[in-house]
Amino acid sequence: MSLVEVKVPDIGDFKDVDVIEVNIKAGDVIENEQALMTLESDKASIEVPSDTAGTVKEVRVKAGDKVSQGTVIALVETSADAAPAKDAPKAPAREPEKAPAQAEAKPQAAQAAPAKAAAPAPQAGSFSGNADIECDMLVLGSGPGGYSAAFRSADLGMKTVLVERYSTLGGVCLNVGCIPSKALLHTALVIDEAEALGSHGITFGKPQI
DSSP states (O other): OOEEEEEOOOOSSOOSEEEEEEOOOTTOEEOTTOEEEEEEOSSOEEEEEOSOOEEEEEEOOOTTOEEOTTOEEEEEEOGGGHHHHHHTTHHHHHHHHHHHHHHHHHHHHHHHHHHHTTSOOOOOOOOOSOOSOOOSEEEEOOSHHHHHHHHHHHHTTOOEEEEOSSSOOOSTTSSTTHHHHHHHHHHHHHHHHHHHGGGGTOOOOOOOO
């Protein structure tokens, strides 16, 4: 067993970011990539994942704190590392008894291999020229998923390229017509509701568009 300090990773060009939520407490068993806490900057909310699996022994941050890269989030006991070491010596002791059966099975596996290799594997494309754009993260599509992925990678300091079939991006979600369409529909609804109030004795002037 070993005690590991889980720290805030590289989250891009951010310093003294507010902690708005802590998702763990002492005694919790966590896994790799599990969200430990949520940070909020002036640009976005960021979930900080764990890079260690184990049992939380101590939590060093709380909601309202300010953290930066390298700030210790929690102390985690990685008990999982000890389990494979205990099981490892048992495996060699059983292998000699099964060795003859395995030795007979290997020639059969070798004979079956050519049949699987009959279909040629597709070859990856190659490009020998100079790339006009280089990036750390390539996001295909600017829908809701693409929007989240693009901003998340940008928040982490990665040079991000977004590929979309439309030449123009618009709206908060980067999907053409999404937010503008919702705004127009809402405006039309307000106009209809204002006209309907006339039957209740309340009238407004005609809207100018």
